[in-house]
Amino acid sequence: MEDLGFLPYFVKPRSGWRYSRSFQTLTSPDALPMSPRPYTQVSDEALARLLRQGDMRAFEEIYHRYWPRLHSLAYKRLRSREATEEIVQDVFTKLWQNREKLVIHVSLTAYLLKAAKYAVLDCQQRELVRQNYREAVQQTASAAHNGTEEAVLHNDLHLQLQAGIERLPTQCRSVFRLSRQEELSMKEIATRLDISEKTVENHLGNALKKLRLSLREFLGGIAWVIASFF
Template sequence: MAEYSAYTDQELVALLKQGNTVAFAEIFERYYPLLYSHAYNKLRSREDAMDIVQDVFVKLWNRHQRLEEMPNFTGYLYTMLRNTVLSFIYRQKTVSDYASQFEKFQEEGEASTDHRIRESQLRLIIETEIAALPPRMREVFELRRNEYLSNKEIAEKLGISEQTVEVQMKKAKKQLREKLGLLFFFMYFL
């Protein structure tokens, strides 16, 4: 990869557009520290900053065939980062708003129509994310959540190993935490 380090951004983008993974790796090595630093300064969370920068590079790879020649590739990456950070902040605010409303509802003990609607919306969002899980992962998750089966019972029912059940549950919880936010997840499942 040492030879790629001498390439300009434009040369790397041209190679990336052709699906060159070494060019992508060079772009990653070149820009990850800068993008991470910028994201961390905005979010003040190492984990969130790492996730955001990873999302930027995933988006870049997913768009690599549609990339056009651009004189300011750095600006393009920073724009992607800014938009991803803003989207993340908006999602966090939305989750926080829902969590606040749900807490208030529990404290008041009154089930007003507005609160019921919000609770219903919250449940719908959660169910939508569960439905978006890969089929086997969703099946394992729902057997645990809805039928309260143990890993052993799920393994027997599906004809898979207990370890596979455990791995699928961990992956499902991780995906849901990433999509819904940690607070959101604990509110609903604990």
């Protein structure tokens, strides 16, 4: 940032009073000791003309006149003192840096207020981008976490189910596997095992009952989860 060393203000930091000529230390004019202001009666149009010529005192007068209004406008929209002061400082910095190319079509007031509004919008857009990024990161992390938990639960449930199937009686286990894993009908199972369809139905009912009991404690009584496996 260009050092605007022509502003002879005393600024009071935490460590005490010190003399500063750096624009970066600009603060509210009300917080600064009174100093002679030779351009207090000069019109805005004349100040703008003098500013284009590089008149430091013209810039100082513009700063005194418009700092409160720009600060108020920005603070009402941002509700952040730090962001507001940064925006106001940026507006005045650009005003000085672009003084030779300064073109005001309406009035100095309208020019500065418009510059402040655009600076506020730019600040809000940057904050929105940062907020969206933070939310996207949080959602991604949450999804990854949830996905990991679901994968672990699914794997544990699968192991528990397989253990329950292995504990079934031989004929009962065969009927269950043919029904649920090979997706055979009761008639097809009866033909393959050379038993009646009624026997197939009984074996399948017993298998489901035993598996539900073995999974009840693991699933904490979540009936819909059990049903989804059968």
